[in-house]
Amino acid sequence: MKVLIVGGGIIGLLSALELSQAGCNVTILDKQDFGQAASWAGGGILSPMYPWRYPDAVNQLARFGKSMYQQWQPLLQQATGLDIEINPSGMLILDEADFNTGLGWAAHDHDLQQSAQLLDDSALNSINPRLNPRITQGLWFPQLANIRNPRLLKTLITFLKQQPNVRMQPFTTVQRFEVKNNSIRAVVDEKGTHWQADQYVIATGAWSGLLSEQFEWHIPVKPIQGQMILFKAPAQWLPSMVMHQGIYLIPRLDGHIVCGSSTDDLGFNTDVNSEIGLKLQQTAYQLIPGLQDMPIAHAWAGLRPGVPDGVPYIGKAPPGQSQQLNNLWLNCGHFRNGLVMAPASARLLKQQILGETLMVDEAAYLPANRLS
Incomplete structure (x- = not known):
């Protein structure tokens, strides 16, 4: 399966890691260099701030953050020689x-x-x-622990560049999606280049709302x-x-x-x-x-x-009045908790795309339940 991910922050990178490790051929596009926006700028606390103030859906994903980074750390460090620096x-x-x-x-x-x-x-x-x-x-x-997010991003980028089934294309701005017969056939960049895949993922953080403007639904990010x-x-x-x-x-x-x-x-x-x-x-x-x-x-x-409630959108894009896009997925809207929710968000998305058993109940994250 070929998967194209638009967005090269922590959500896009970890989604690429999960999918590529599962055997998919993954392409990642980003309008700037990878890992340069909110993922780099954040603090890296491996917990929501004041978790009792957040919906259960946020804490459900966040509780996996520390343990999943700890699980990924040996593989990443052995392959890259870089330490993601989890500080307990x-x-x-x-x-x-x-x-x-x-x-x-x-x-x-x-x-x-x-x-x-x-x-x-x-x-x-x-x-x-x-x-x-x-x-x-x-x-x-x-x-509670924290992770040094710039080092994490550098490590992930280095690791993914080593993978033969991953293609990383920075400084590539997606202008629109080419749609035919209820499917995305390609994304088209600012140079007119058509990027084709079987499945497409929007993981562009604060810019996700802009990418949804051509559809009948809107991502309120x-x-x-x-x-x-x-x-x-x-x-x-x-x-x-x-x-x-x-x-x-x-x-x-x-x-x-x-x-x-x-x-x-x-x-x-x-x-x-x-x-x-x-x-x-x-x-x-x-x-x-x-x-x-x-x-x-x-x-x-x-x-x-x-996003209005702090809960990310993870899953297949919602149906519109005139079309159902059967190969477009969202993984965006993580607000202040992107780094801690990212590992579980990426794994959940991978499980959804590949039809695997889900690690959590997906209902709270499904775009079809929340967007119109």
Whole structure:
């Protein structure tokens, strides 16, 4: 089977990995270079932020994130020599209003990856001595990890380029789908080149709505900007992730610390705003005073694929009034949780396309149930 994937972010790349490992011949097209949009820009927390605030459908996919990356890691590292850097740092959530809800959710969920403890100041200091001493309580999730998404993307791209049944074509903008007799016959790029396959997948993140404009249904995905800053500290300086009021600090193994993130509806604008950056800095300094002595290495903004309920669209494209496209699939709309939902989303899509037994109930993700 030949599969063409439009979009080379984490969703497209992992979908290509799943399908190519299953024996499909896969082509990936991206309008820029691979792994350069939201997948690169995100923080890489292997859990939804405040998972109790999300629909069950989000957590159902997210719970597989850490374990599936751990399963892929040996294969990827052996083939490429690259480490995707899973850091099992744990996370401290400092929002007092969420303590009871978070404890109740963790107890009810029975997911070992989301076990939680409410700690006092002495225990907090033991876990993270960099924390502001004025903070006297925190909700501790010891099993939570983060993945270094730029390294993950580099590793996936390197691995896929090694595969004889994968073709990767960057800087190729899909202009339209060529449709005949209820099937996609080709995608046509900006040069007029026709790219043909048996099955086609839209995995273009925040740009997915634009690609659906020629059909009788619309994908309600819009870009939501998130701004980040990167501190450089000594290796192992910050021992755990920290989050408060939606702003997080994520330690990398080499000492870099990612601080994010804002949430702004600014269209496709990725300009860095100095006022937002200053707010992120001030919050970081309040949580971890020692960061005031650490240089800021970089600042950037990415575009999340925002959807109304945060639940991605995974499955065959919905029927229109005049046509049913029997070989077009969606894997898009993951909003703030693309990296953690990506492994399960990609596997579910592979199972749907190949007619395999499904790992989860697909009903909550099916475009036919949600788009018109």
